[in-house]
Amino acid sequence: MNLTSSSSSSPSPSPTSTRFTRALGVAALVGIGWLVLFGLFLSPNDRVQKTGVRILYIHVPSAWLAYLAFGVTGLSSAAYLWKRTRNLQWDRVAGASAEVGVLFMGITLVSGSLWGRISWGQFWTWDARLTTTAFLFVTYIGYLAVRDLGGTHQQRAKRSAVMALLAVLEVPLVHFSVKWWRPLHQNETVEKGKLNGLMLFSLFIGLISFTLLYVWLVIHRQRVLALNDQVDDRGLDLALAARREES
Amino acid sequence: MNAWGIARLVAAKDLRVEWRSRVLINQVLPFATLVMVMFAFALDNDQTLTRVAPGLVWLATMFSLLVVVQRSFAVETADGALDALQVAGVRPAGIFLGKSLALLAQLAVLELVLMGAAVVLYRTELHAGGVVLLVTTYVAATTGLAFVGTLYGGLAAGAKGRETLLPLLMLPVVAPVLIGATRATEAALGTEGATPSDGWPWIGLLILFAALFGVGGTMAFGSLIDE
Amino acid sequence: MRLVDVVAVLGGFPALAGASLTVERGEIVLLRGPNGAGKTSLLRLCAGLLAVERGQATVLGCDLTLDRAAVRRRVGLLGHANGLYADLTVGDNVRFWGDTVGATEREIAASMERMGLANRLMDVPVGRLSAGQRRRTALACLVARRAELWLLDEPHAGLDAAGRDELDQTLRAAAAAGATVMVASHELERAGALASRVVEVVGGQVRGAA
Numbered sequence: 001m002n003l004t005s006s007s008s009s010s011p012s013p014s015p016t017s018t019r020f021t022r023a024l025g026v027a028a029l030v031g032i033g034w035l036v037l038f039g040l041f042l043s044p045n046d047r048v049q050k051t052g053v054r055i056l057y058i059h060v061p062s063a064w065l066a067y068l069a070f071g072v073t074g075l076s077s078a079a080y081l082w083k084r085t086r087n088l089q090w091d092r093v094a095g096a097s098a099e100v101g102v103l104f105m106g107i108t109l110v111s112g113s114l115w116g117r118i119s120w121g122q123f124w125t126w127d128a129r130l131t132t133t134a135f136l137f138v139t140y141i142g143y144l145a146v147r148d149l150g151g152t153h154q155q156r157a158k159r160s161a162v163m164a165l166l167a168v169l170e171v172p173l174v175h176f177s178v179k180w181w182r183p184l185h186q187n188e189t190v191e192k193g194k195l196n197g198l199m200l201f202s203l204f205i206g207l208i209s210f211t212l213l214y215v216w217l218v219i220h221r222q223r224v225l226a227l228n229d230q231v232d233d234r235g236l237d238l239a240l241a242a243r244r245e246e247s
Numbered sequence: 248m249n250a251w252g253i254a255r256l257v258a259a260k261d262l263r264v265e266w267r268s269r270v271l272i273n274q275v276l277p278f279a280t281l282v283m284v285m286f287a288f289a290l291d292n293d294q295t296l297t298r299v300a301p302g303l304v305w306l307a308t309m310f311s312l313l314v315v316v317q318r319s320f321a322v323e324t325a326d327g328a329l330d331a332l333q334v335a336g337v338r339p340a341g342i343f344l345g346k347s348l349a350l351l352a353q354l355a356v357l358e359l360v361l362m363g364a365a366v367v368l369y370r371t372e373l374h375a376g377g378v379v380l381l382v383t384t385y386v387a388a389t390t391g392l393a394f395v396g397t398l399y400g401g402l403a404a405g406a407k408g409r410e411t412l413l414p415l416l417m418l419p420v421v422a423p424v425l426i427g428a429t430r431a432t433e434a435a436l437g438t439e440g441a442t443p444s445d446g447w448p449w450i451g452l453l454i455l456f457a458a459l460f461g462v463g464g465t466m467a468f469g470s471l472i473d474e
Numbered sequence: 475m476r477l478v479d480v481v482a483v484l485g486g487f488p489a490l491a492g493a494s495l496t497v498e499r500g501e502i503v504l505l506r507g508p509n510g511a512g513k514t515s516l517l518r519l520c521a522g523l524l525a526v527e528r529g530q531a532t533v534l535g536c537d538l539t540l541d542r543a544a545v546r547r548r549v550g551l552l553g554h555a556n557g558l559y560a561d562l563t564v565g566d567n568v569r570f571w572g573d574t575v576g577a578t579e580r581e582i583a584a585s586m587e588r589m590g591l592a593n594r595l596m597d598v599p600v601g602r603l604s605a606g607q608r609r610r611t612a613l614a615c616l617v618a619r620r621a622e623l624w625l626l627d628e629p630h631a632g633l634d635a636a637g638r639d640e641l642d643q644t645l646r647a648a649a650a651a652g653a654t655v656m657v658a659s660h661e662l663e664r665a666g667a668l669a670s671r672v673v674e675v676v677g678g679q680v681r682g683a684a
Contacts, residue, residue: 135419142416149406152483152525155473159402162467163416166398169459170420177423177452181430236488236527240481243491246677248576260559260570267599268561327555334521335574335619336547469543 016223024216031209038202046199052118057202059111061210062104063133069101069214070136070167073143077164080157088229089222091157094164095147096221098140100214105137128179135174139167153229250341257337257345262352264322271315271353276360279311283364293370298439300369301432304361305388305425311357312392312421313414316400319350324404329472339469343397347464351393358385377435380443380450384435387453388428394460395420402471420460427452475520475623475654477680480529482519489515491678492529497656502649504669505658512678513658514554517625520656521551534622547575550621552629556612560601564591564611567600572618585617590640605632610640617644624648624655630664642668 017025039057046053076094079085112130113123124130147160248256265271286303290296296303323329332342365371373381399417403409427449433439434446475497482490490512497503505513518524520533522542531538536545558567564586572582586596589610595603600611609632616624624645630638645655645668658675659665666672674681 135422138415138419142412142419145412145415146402150485152527155525158470158473162470163402166420166463166467169463170423173423173452173456173459174419177426180448180452181426232486235486236483239486240488240491243488243678248574253574256570256573260562260566263566264559264561267563322559322561325560327553327557328559330523330553330555331551331557331571331615332574334523334546334549334551335571336543337574 016220016227021216021219024212024219028209028212028216031205031212035202035205035209038198038205043198043202044196049119052115053199055111055115055118057206058210059108059115060203061206062111063108064207065210065214066101066105066108066133066136068211069097069104069218070140070171072097072218073101073140073164074168077161080161081165088153088157089226091153091161092222092225092229093218094161095144095225096218098143098147098164099221100217102137102140102144104210104214105133105140108133109137126178126182128175128182131178132171132175136167136171139170143167153232248337248341250338250344253337253341254344254348257332257342258348258352261319261322261346261349265349265353270318271356275311275314275318275353276357278314279307279357279361280364282307282310283361283368287368296369297371300365300371301436301438302425302429303369304358304365304432305429307361308354308358308392309418309421309425311361312354312396313417315350315353315357316396316417317410317413319346319397320400320404320409329404333472339472340465342472343401343464343468346401347393347397347461350396351389354389354393355385358389371436374435374437377437377443377446380431380446381435383450384428384431384446384453387450387457388424388431391424391453391457391460392421394457394464395424398460398464398468398471401468404472423452423456427456475534476530476532477519478530480519480531481527482515482524483527484515484524488527488678489524490519493675493678493680495673495680497654499654500649500652502645502655502657502668502670504662504665504672505656505675506660506662506665506672507675511675513675514627515678516675516680517551517627517656517658518553520545520623521549521625522546523551548621549623549625550616550619551625551627552612552616553627556608557615558600558608558612561599563597563599564603564607564614565596567611568614568618571615575619577618577620581620582618586614588617588640588644589614590636606634606637609633610637613641613644622653624653626655626657626659628659629657630659630661638664 035057039054043054043057045051073094076090076097080087080090080094112133116125117123143160143163146163147156149156149159151159283303286307287296290299320329323332333339362371366373395417399413399420403413403416406412431446431449431453434441434443434449475495477493477495479492479494480490481488481492493512493516495516505516507513515524519526519531519538522533522538522545525542526539533545534548538545557571559570562570568586568591569582572585577585591607591610591614595607600608603611609629613629616626626645629641633641642664645657649655649670657665657669672682
């Protein structure tokens with residue numbers, strides 16, 4: 001609510017970028033350029049997987065980011081629910097991070113099944129990590145649906161924070177139940193020692209640049225969400241004024 | 248009144264509603280049995296059916312759970328009773344536990360019928376040695392399902408598009424129960440040479456699941472149904 | 475009960491746009507005003523069902539902005555919906571709502587008698603009743619709740635002449651016993667005779683009241 005007074009005095013919307021995020025965006029872009037260069041051209045083929053190994057340079061970073069993103073959603077939700085740190089800002093960070101996480105998780109699933117087709121000969125296998133990932137994807141799509149249910153900002157924040165914590169409960173249960181169900185674990189086709197220096201470096205660039213991209217996306221997205229909330233508040237102010245004229 | 252008293256009141260009320268309306272008996276049970284028959288059509292092989300019977304029983308339970316949960320909250324929202332419950336100052340934890348209890352009782356009846364259908368339609372055989380495991384599996388799994396059903400049913404109750412939202416939210420969550428209960432039931436029935444000792448570790452998972460969602464639901468239900 | 479400049483939002487719309495109202499214990503206040511003026515929202519807010527977005531609201535000594543649950547168990551609300559279970563009988567319904575506040579069997583029977591629910595209706599499922607009979611049942615449930623603040627939204631709607639008389643007597647008795655009553659109604663003559671004060675709700679605000 002305190003946003004209202006500031007927003008009504010400045011009619012032009014503040015941009016979501018700052019000097020910091022612009023630098024961050026440029027850094028992410030440069031990193032992705034490097035990733036393309038190293039991942040597609042400079043790094044060698046794998047002995048077993050041939051050129052298919054290159055998929056890993058985006059698959060592994062996006063998987064890592066999706067998990068990071070959902071972790072951030074869980075922590076921000078807990079921060080919102082905890083009375084002493086209650087602030088709608090946490091809710092917006094949780095929502096932004098979940099959106100970006102769902103995006104990265106989608107990339108993970110698609111790139112992973114393509115890679116699986118090349119190296120295992122099949123798109124899908126029922127191991128714990130894959131299955132948990134798929135469930136996370138669906139669960140956070142559900143979380144985003146709950147965010148859209150409406151009500152006041154506080155109601156939205158509380159409801160979705162509870163949902164996020166329930167998802168945190170659910171994930172290990174799904175993971176272990178699938179793991180016990182199919183104990184035969186897909187051995188990691190690329191063992192750590194077998195990646196040569198240039199391959200490791202490409203993966204490293206992928207991790208760094210995707211992380212930068214994640215931070216950039218979440219900062220912008222959460223600012224957009226904040227602006228959305230401001231628009232709602234502005235709309236309420238206008239509607240209030242109109243309503244008062246009725247009487 | 249304390250939460251437990253409210254829970255008993257709400258559970259008794261829900262069961263009375265069922266007793267008077269017979270929706271479970273006249274609609275849900277036939278639906279669930281029909282699902283079992285449809286599985287047989289789809290799989291079209293007696294040996295396969297016997298092999299996968301435990302999974303099908305639990306799958307049919309999950310589908311029926313969706314229907315029963317929708318009904319359980321349709322009763323509350325049809326004439327504003329959920330609002331009235333809140334104005335009555337009834338503790339949300341009491342509503343949660345009461346509705347879970349009533350759901351538990353209804354699911355238990357449903358599962359008995361489904362198990363009977365499996366014996367008749369899928370040639371499932373029960374063994375004396377596996378009875379303890381089977382009963383424990385049913386109690387643990389059903390308790391978990393009842394908690395999860397009430398929790399997400401309450402969340403979806405006031406929402407627009409609740410019919411489609413509920414399956415999206417609930418089915419991923421109950422997946423561990425489907426896996427755990429199916430494996431434990433297979434062990435109890437001796438499907439493909441499994442022995443009851445294979446089933447007990449799964450009971451641990453089912454109990455953990457029920458406990459986590461029981462506690463989580465008791466704490467969170469109030470903020471989920473609040474407007 | 476004291477509302478100061480209360481704003482409440484329903485789906486992005488300011489249903490209450492700075493409503494202020496003070497009601498003393500034992501008063502019977504009639505809310506009147508055109509459709510969509512915010513009468514229902516005002517009642518729901520006082521019942522703790524609608525969140526206070528801005529402003530201050532104290533009901534029965536409890537701050538609504540801090541703890542809505544504490545208020546809820548001491549008020550009784552009869553909204554547009556009756557809050558009845560259609561599959562249960564009249565007796566079951568009144569007993570259930572009475573039980574939630576620990577009413578005794580005798581109090582429950584008395585509240586049914588109060589609303590003129592004859593014995594022959596006791597075992598009839600609510601779903602089979604007429605609209606007026608349902609309204610009576612809902613009122614009996616409300617009586618059984620022994621609330622300190624009664625909030626009624628168009629309670630006369632659908633009631634026959636006898637039912638209206640019984641309702642009026644019930645509300646007078648409740649007010650005489652120290653309860654506060656707020657009624658939103660379009661039936662101005664009848665409700666006006668009942669009320670100790672009439673306030674007008676227009677555009678989400680309250681007129682004619684400090």
